Amino acid sequence: MPGRAPIAIVGAGLVGSGWALVFARAGYAVRAYDPSPDVRMRILPWAQVSLAELEQAGLIETPDAILSRITVHDTLAEALIGVSYVQESVFETIEAKSAVSRELDALIGPEVIVGSSSSGIPASRFTENCAHRERFLIVHPVNPPHLVPVVELVPAPWTDPAAVESVSARMLEVGQVPVRLTREIDGFVLNRLQGVLLNEAWALYEEGIASLADIDATIAHGLGLRWSFMGPFETIDLNAPGGIEDYAARLRGLYAGMVRMPPPGPWPDAVIARAADERRAELPVENLANRRAWRDARLARLAAFKKFQGLGG
Ligand SMILES: NC(=O)c1ccc[n+]([C@@H]2O[C@H](COP(=O)([O-])OP(=O)(O)OC[C@H]3O[C@@H](n4cnc5c(N)ncnc54)[C@H](O)[C@@H]3O)[C@@H](O)[C@H]2O)c1
Numbered sequence: 001m002p003g004r005a006p007i008a009i010v011g012a013g014l015v016g017s018g019w020a021l022v023f024a025r026a027g028y029a030v031r032a033y034d035p036s037p038d039v040r041m042r043i044l045p046w047a048q049v050s051l052a053e054l055e056q057a058g059l060i061e062t063p064d065a066i067l068s069r070i071t072v073h074d075t076l077a078e079a080l081i082g083v084s085y086v087q088e089s090v091f092e093t094i095e096a097k098s099a100v101s102r103e104l105d106a107l108i109g110p111e112v113i114v115g116s117s118s119s120g121i122p123a124s125r126f127t128e129n130c131a132h133r134e135r136f137l138i139v140h141p142v143n144p145p146h147l148v149p150v151v152e153l154v155p156a157p158w159t160d161p162a163a164v165e166s167v168s169a170r171m172l173e174v175g176q177v178p179v180r181l182t183r184e185i186d187g188f189v190l191n192r193l194q195g196v197l198l199n200e201a202w203a204l205y206e207e208g209i210a211s212l213a214d215i216d217a218t219i220a221h222g223l224g225l226r227w228s229f230m231g232p233f234e235t236i237d238l239n240a241p242g243g244i245e246d247y248a249a250r251l252r253g254l255y256a257g258m259v260r261m262p263p264p265g266p267w268p269d270a271v272i273a274r275a276a277d278e279r280r281a282e283l284p285v286e287n288l289a290n291r292r293a294w295r296d297a298r299l300a301r302l303a304a305f306k307k308f309q310g311l312g313g
Helices: 014-025 037-056 063-068 094-107 161-173 190-206 212-227 232-238 244-258 269-282 285-308
Strands: 007-010 030-033 070-073 085-088 113-116 136-141 150-155 177-180
Touching: 007 014, 014 030, 014 037, 014 063, 014 085, 014 136, 030 037, 037 063, 037 070, 037 285, 063 070, 085 094, 094 113, 113 161, 136 161, 150 161, 161 177, 190 212, 190 269, 212 232, 212 269, 232 244
Parallel strands: 007 030, 007 085, 030 070, 085 113, 113 136, 150 177
Antiparallel strands: 136 150
8 A cells, every 4th residue: 555655746737736636635745846837826726716616515524624735836856855656747748748757757766656647648658768667657537637536547568567556556545446457558548438439529510410519418418427427338238128248239230330431530620610619609718717617516516426325436
C-alpha cells in the first residue's frame, strides 16, 4: 500500500485542479504547481466553489479541512518536496510531456512514481530517455476526475509492474476506479470507445440524418442512462432473453450492416464549423465556464445518487 506522503499536481488546468480535489478529499496534502500565474491564482478559489458543491451533494463533510490540504507553489522543485506520487496534467503534446518528464526525472526522489493524465499519447513517446523511466506510466482520468472516478493505467514497455500495482492501490484508496491496460495503444480504451461514437456522430450529423441536438439527446436520454452504471457488454447481456450469445445471434447481422466502408474519415472542417455555429448559437463561448459548473453540479448529484443507492463502482 502506498504511503501517505504528499502528492504533487503538476499542471493545474481543468484536469490537474480536479486531481487536487481527489487527493485532498482522501486526506493527502497536495502540492500544486503550474507555470502560469493566472492558473495558480485560480486553483484555490475554484477548489473552494467545487468543494461547496460536493458538500451540498452530501459527498463530503469538511470542505474547509480539504481545502486547507492544498498548497500552491511557484516552482516545480518546491512542489515536489517530500512527495511520493506526481500526477502530471500538462498540455497534450509530445513536446510538453517530454519537457516536463525530463524536468521531473531530474528532480524526483527515489521511489516517486509519475502518473501522466495523457488522454492518448502513450508514455513510451515521452519517457524513453528518462533515467527513471520505469517509474512513469499513464494514469488517464476522465474530466473532472473528482466527479468521474475511472482512471486508465497504461504502462510503457519499461514501466515497472510494481509501479502499476502501487498506483492501482493508490487510486482505489482515493476512491477512483482503476482500469488496467496490458499494453500501450493509441487512445487507450476510453477514447477508442468514445472515438467510435464521435466518428459516427459526426458522420450522422454531416449526412443530415439528425440534428446535433437530437444526436446529443439520443445519448443523454437514452444510451447514457444505462451507461452511467453498466457497460456495453452487460447492456447487451440483459437485452436478449438468453443473454449475450442470444443478443449476438439476433443482432449481429444488423450491426454488420452498419459498418461504414470505408470508415468515416477525419471530421471535415466545414462540418466542424457548422456544428460550432450551432453550438455557439445555443451556448456562447463566454458561457462555457458556467456550463461546465452546471455539468459538475449535475455530476455531483449523480455521484451522490450512485453512492447512496449502492450503485457505486
Ligand atoms: N480536459 C479533458 O477532458 C481531459 C480528460 C482527461 C485527460 N486530460 C489530459 O489532461 C492533461 C491536461 O489537460 P487539461 O484539459 O487540464 O488542459 P489545460 O490546458 O486546462 O491545463 C494544462 C495546464 O498545464 C500547464 N502546463 C503547461 N506546461 C507545463 C509544465 N511544463 N509544467 C507544469 N504545468 C504546465 C498549463 O499552464 C495549463 O494550466 C492533458 O494531457 C489532457 O489530454 C484532459
